[in-house]
Amino acid sequence: MSPTQLLLTLLLLTAGGFYIGRRQAFAVSSTKGGPKVLHSRPTYYGSLTALWCAVPALIVFSFWLAFESSVITDIMIAALPEDIRTLPADRLNLIVNDIRNLVSGNIVGGKISPAIQAAADHYRSMKATSHAALSVLVVALAIVAILGIRKVISPALRARNHVENVIKVLLIACSTLAIFTTIGIVLSVLYEAIRFFQIIPISEFLLGLEWSPQMAIRADQVGSSGAFGAIPVFLGTMLISAIAMCVAVPIGLMSAIYLSEYANKKFRSVAKPLLEILAGIPTVVYGFFAALIVAPFIRNMGANVGMDVSSESALAAGLVMGIMIIPFVSSLSDDVINAVPQSLRDGAYGLGSTQSETITKVVIPAALPGIVGGVLLAVSRAIGETMIVVMAAGLSANLTLNPLKTVTTVTVQIVTLLVGDQEFDSPKTLAAFALGLLLFIITLILNVIALVVVRKYREQYE
Amino acid sequence: MSNSDAINGSGNGRVRTMDIVNKGLAKRYKRERRFRMMGLSAIILSLAFLSLLFISIIANGYTAFEQTMIQLDVHLDAQEIDKENLAAANYLGLIRTSLKKTFPDVKKRRDKRKMYNLVSPGASFMLQDFVMRNRHEIGNTITIWVPADDDVDMLMKGNIKRDVPESERRMNDMQLSWVDKLIASGQIKKVFNTTFFTAGDSREPELAGIWGAACGSFYTLIVTLLLSFPIGVAAAVYLEEFAPTNRWTDLIEVNINNLAAVPSIVFGLLGLAVFLNFFELPRSAPLVGGLVLTLMTLPTIIIASRAALKSVPPSIREAALGVGASKTQMVTHHVLPLALPGMLTGTIIGMAQALGETAPLLMIGMVAFIVDIPGGFTDPSTVLPVQIFLWADSPERAFLERTSAAIMILLAFLVTMNAVAVLLRKKFERRW
Structure with a gap:
């Protein structure tokens, strides 16, 4: 059978x-x-x-x-x-x-x-x-x-007791799966990363300024020897994430403020789901949008004012990633703004402040820890985002902060190193796991800080 | 009373507070309006992005639902076709002969090759299919509609502009004249593109379809649903109803919240290292894709299910326990049925997420070029978003519109799933 x-x-x-x-x-x-x-x-x-x-x-x-x-x-x-x-x-x-x-x-x-x-x-x-x-x-x-x-x-x-015990054991097993997943991620990534660090010293990986993972496969082959300095890759990630944040935080925060403080119920019930649609669009669609519409548009704009813009500029990828993250920022900020007690607002109104003064001087400072937590989660999202940068950002690791140039990101490198033929004892393949380990650690730290901040904040007003 | 004096303005000679306030008032109101406008424009800006995205994709993609076909009169020469061995006949030759008859004045070898390329390379297979189904037609001359090459298709749809200089055009003037001749004789027309919905991937845009990717997505989602729904609900029930508050439960909670924010590509690395390299499961299989997506969507489902369980009032639990139900009976007979709509909503949203996910599947080899329609959980296959990614990389102009069309299909699925979730929530939402 x-x-x-x-x-x-x-x-x-x-x-x-x-x-x-x-x-x-x-x-x-x-x-x-x-x-x-x-x-x-x-x-x-x-x-x-x-x-x-x-x-x-x-x-x-x-x-x-x-x-x-x-x-x-x-x-x-x-x-x-x-x-x-x-x-x-x-x-x-x-x-x-x-x-x-x-x-x-x-x-x-x-x-x-x-x-x-x-x-x-x-x-x-x-x-x-x-x-x-x-x-x-x-x-x-x-x-x-x-x-x-x-x-x-x-x-x-005592059949019922036996059955219930079995059910309980099954329930416990299911709930521990989350822990096993985390352990699985850590172990699998760590194992390959350690193998990588046996070939390439960890100091070279963390401090090196050059990234070109192409290795000669055979000893007699002519080709680059491979350089595994992760700094340009991380700088590229940071650049694109920063551009994304510059788009997402102001727009997301202002939308959240408008929706929770100004908008009437009817407007809110229409605008909020529409914003949520932005969050539901698959990232591959954003990537296509970035590569097809936004990148050529920015390049033409640059050409019109006489600037040389790369067709895979960090700006295009960052901009579209920012659009993707807007609803994320806005819904998290919306939650924390709504959690600010009405009494604080009433106090500010009683002292004669206008609505915008109440918001900027009372509500936002009170909600700030929660908003910061939300923004941190958004940053971790931007760093880990893959498809937009794979489709719209470049492959070459340039050590630059110019948003009009091509940069590469951690996730792009992981995808390019692991898609296609793999050889599990070449540093080229293993480098992807080392990058994955760093990615996991960074997002983990951001997430833990954000979750702690958000949780503390919630307790404050409950 | 000096305070009230200031407000009422009864004091004489002093600067009244009210005046100071009134002086700044216009400015403050202006700032208020500006702030309000900023909020509104932020929303309008995001919605403008949203509509720009939809409009550009629809504008690029709607033409893919039509395909240009060319009518050929093919003489099924009885000497060419061996009735015993139909597959061995030279169908390509027959198509070419027919093209030669349509354009008798093409003599040069290079031009002939261009002429042959008016129709898709898939035409000979269509002819073969036709002959195999209609053996009695052998010896007759038949009229058959075959798909045009993607360049002809693009020309008919206006994506290759006729007014650009010949040297910059993908088709030269002679090719244009052939197409014009076909148009004049009514031998070319646009029909609904069924191939797009029934075929697998292909290197030729006019033969490529999304059915293979759709099947792959279906199998992957089935695996994801079958695993993540029971496991997610069970985990939520344990954490919400049974678990004592101790460090272990705390650890599980932290883990779940953290996993929800781990980048999806890391799950792909896990799948590659554990499922492919350690357990040696087949590459590119929906089974493995489903396993990876299960791990990825579990946190979403657990968090949604816990919220649903929390919303069931404690009085229901107490009533059940009061009439002598055991704790398990209380959960399975009373709490679970009441929380189920909320859990289903969360599951559908998780499934929608899984349907749109690409990055982890690239890691486990679902990015391969697969022509066949997958027929099971271990057949090599790809999924809709990955197919979009693959087509987006292709240089042909015709793949651009097909990518957009595939995106439209994917978005249609997602919108339907989310709409079902919203309806479900509306229908069963209960305020206690």
Whole structure:
């Protein structure tokens, strides 16, 4: 059975288990005075059976599939002829890839030697055996579980408590997934980054002024030797984010002020959702907009006044990114402005200030920590934004603060280094993970500060 | 009473406070109006950006829903086509012969090649399809409409301007005269572009479609939905209803809030390192894309679900517990059904986010050039936003309009999803 069919079978078995357990509950109680003598309602006996049927089988199923391919590959490599098996690791990897491609029916480059064909057949047969064994195991487990639980069902069985305990464990497991995701991110990025820092010293990465990750792949190849100084890349990121903030913060803040302090209910109910649309547009659309409309427009404007503007200028990317972040800033500021107690405003009005004076002298200072938190979150958003800069910003890392020149960003470099062919022991590929690590750390720090500030602020007026 | 004197102005000889206030008043009111205008103009400016974006995309993209077709009279020569082996016949040759008949005065070799390029390279496959479906036509002369090449298409749509000098035009005067001849004889027309909705990706703009990407998006979203909705709801229920307040729960909360703000590309790095390199799942598969997007949308769904659970009043819980329900029964029978609309709204918004996400999917290889329509969760495929990204990179003018059209389709999906979420919220919103 294929894994999908097996899953469907398991689903059927589970449904059957539920039915059998429930019926058994009625059966054991019928001689003793009906379902009311049962400890739990009959459904719980059914659920208990179904859970025992599904959970162990699913665990076996997922572990088997997770490790199946690596185990089979190891066995296959061990069975390869001596001369292939003793090849250097990278050549061997190529051959293993060829074999895998053969197995999955992809096109394989070069000629297929009989040894490789045999290995592919071996792989295929082992895979078939493995699937058959898995099917037998899973179905057997499920049936044994159903029969076993059916035996122990009695009026005294505390089925509800058992089921509820299982549910609680599942709930806890689901809620810890967030922690595992964070750990997964940190570990995976850190692991590759450490490998990178073994080749390129960390000081060179953090302090170097030149970034050109093209490495000669073979020793005898002519080409750049590769320079991994991250400063120009980070400067580019900062430049574009700063431009974005210059657009987003004033516009977003003023819109939030207008919406929360001046606008009547009707205007608010129309304008607010419209602003939210800006937040819902996919970033790839903004990227297209930046590259197609904004960048040529800025270049032509520059040409008209006699300035030389790059067609992938930081200004275009930053401007569009700013537009994207407007609703983010405005909705966060809107929340904190609304949280400022009315009594503060009334006090200011009572002293005779106009509405704008109340806002600039009382409401905004009172809301400032929350607004700063929101802006920090927006900055972290801008730094991590990918598609707009991939499509509208450049690839070459220039150490410049001129918004009309081309700069590159951390995310652009990650994408260019990792899209396409990858080689997991070249510093070029690993550099992407080092950049990713830095990106993660920076955004993490910004987020934590912002969340703490916002939380503190909320408590202040609650 | 000096204070009230100042206000009432009954004191004589002194500068009255009221006068000072009145003097500055005009200026202050002016500033007030200016401030107000600034607020209004900020909103108008953002809305202007929004409309500029929509207008430019629609203006660029609406033409992609039409495709120029060219009518050819093809003689299905019985000697050329082997009835036993239909696939082996030289359909390209037949198309070329027919073109030669249409333009008999083209003699030079270079010109002939240009003439052959009037129709799309896909024309021969269309002819093959036609012959395979209509075997009885072999030997007859048939009339068939085939897609025009993208340059001809652009000319018909006015994107290649006729008034620019020949040297700067993608088509020379001779090619224009051929097209004019076709127009005069009614052998060229624009029809609704069905290929765009039914085909996979292609290097030829006139043969490229979004169906493959749409299927990929569908499979990816299914995986995301199946995983993130149950897990997100379960996590929210635990944190809101069961979890004791201790450091562990605090840690989970901080984690969720932080994950919601982690750049999406970092999730792509995680997917690449864990799902592809460690678990060796297939590259470019919707399964892996769905897993990555699940991790990405979970925080959104958890946060929305918790808000929905919070809005259920405690009296409901107390009533359930009071009549003897266990805590789990209270949650599953009473709290969850009441919170479900809010959770669904959050989930739909999370799904809309996932549908528009591009960056993490680039990391796990969904950026490959894939012609076939994916048929399952492990087939190599791409998704709509990535398809947009790929087309946006293509130099052909015809891909520009197709990119815009694909964006229109994507935005239509997103707007529908968000509208459903809003309606759901309106319909089931309950004030306790």
